[in-house]
Amino acid sequence: MEIIKCENLQKIYQDNGVPVHALKGINLTINKGEFTVIAGPSGSGKTTLLNLLGALDKPTEGTVYFNGEVLYKKKRRELSRLRLENFGFVFQAYNLIPVLTALENIEFSMMLLGIPEKERREKAITLMEELGIAELANKRPNEMSGGQQQRVAVVRAIVNDPDVVFADEPTANLDSKTGDNLLNLMQEMNEKKQITFIFSSHDKQVMERAKRLLILKDGLLEKDN
């Protein structure tokens, strides 16, 4: 079942007046439950594509559909809601709100949904225990290692039971063992909860895990398998 689709997706940035053609026309369909990696060299447009699919940015040309609806016809407020309820994000770094503890960071998304304090606390603690990071609960981001921060970020991304999690080079700042653990975690979420994962990475370790691997080069899809 198709969940995200894009047609002729193009993005042109203006870099001090110089146009940069970051995406040159991407056609892509992602089905529910996929574990997809978008790979490609640095500068090939991975982040740009992920941001467009995740409604964080607007395309210059082309359309993105989520569950059959056109994303960029929606108002800012509706997009906020969509990100809150249907999407989860894990960025390369600096994912967490520095003044909140790990537990509070995870609770934060649930708070935005209006879930009562007691309920969201219980859910956050349960998830942290399941994923073996319960001991981080009261630590602030600057008291955690990069790997620990990324794990908390993953939990935050999935806590509202989203349909899709976008992860932009989530392992780029991690050593391979930590990266492996993080990938295990996401794979588990994918299998258990049927959450669709879309990664970007130029990391072998990540590509090996992919159920579907897309190669992006110079703003165009080169390979899909």
Next chain:
Amino acid sequence: MLLRLAWRNIWRNKRRSLIVIGSVIVGVIATILMDALQNGMIHQMLFNQINLNVSNVQVHKKGFKDKKDINNFISKPAKVETIIKNQPHVKFYSKRVITFGLLSSTDNSSGVYIYGINPSQEKSVSIISKSIVKGKYLDASDGREIVLSKALAKKLNVTIGDKVVGMANTPSGSIGSDVFRVVGIFKTASSEFDKTTVFIPIVSAQQMLNIPGKIHEFAIITDKYENADIVSKALQKKLGKKYEALSYNEILPLLVLQMDLYKQLLIIVNLIIALALIFGIINAMLMAVYERIREIGVLMAVGMKNSKIFSMILIEALIIGVLGTIFGIIFGYGINALLLSGGIDLRWFAESLSSFGVGAIIYPKISLENFIQIITIIPLVSVVGAMYPALKAIRLEPVSAIRYV
């Protein structure tokens, strides 16, 4: 949680937040002290006038306030006195004969208001008896004695024991005159009052002016000065159209006007202080927003609505404003309390102050208006100042915010 987030955000950059809070505190202290001084001075002017001769309520024959004519006397003082005596809130009263006349010594002469008074009554209504610097106050309702000010004594070149001649018109148009011995010399905070006012026993005044048993004024002190208007209105009603019962507000319209003007000035001063603070707050909040652009992007990415992000930034500024206001008020009142205990000694300016009827020592007095203005304007200004930075924050597209490193 929004509140917790805002609170913690404030303390991320302790130094910057403390500087802003500090500037709010300084602003609040400045307005409190300025107000206390100014308001204290005006109140002192008012109370000085009240204590010198204005009292809280005056009763005259109709028209006396505007035309202090010898003929404008109260012909049946006993009847009026009974009404005043029975009026609630009246604490003290004093009967006065008042006329304008000429006071002469062998060396000089001066136009003065001659007050004929009953010393035992007058002591409760006016501070002159406590302002004697040489000699004594009057002690009987008759006798040819006079009390005048140090300034006037100097002008007439007289001292205790010397004789002066008082002269004034009588109702028939002839001149009444008498010789008085100087028994006391006073000095008040008002140089104007001092130059123009002398006191003699009431019976002697009635004799000199040929108005036996008549008086011009009842000067009344009420239990609380705020009750002056109630008492004057009640008395006016009971006394009828032939009399005028006036509260100090009506007798000192210029001072009352000055108080009103001051209240408006206070608003302007507070707005100026607020304007100064608003730039500090805009600046600090802009820096706070720019520092956190990436984080704001993350907040947007996880689905925080713009309106929430906006309020988060406003709440941060509000907390800063409220903290500054609270501590500013605590310090401001504290400093004020220290000053209040002794008053502010402005003896160096005593000369010029006394021409305004203010003593050399000012007792600061914080006005309620200022307190209300502080606790509304400052927090409001903080929020208003944060609006522009908050708008900047939510105008960002989430992705450009995240990219911003």
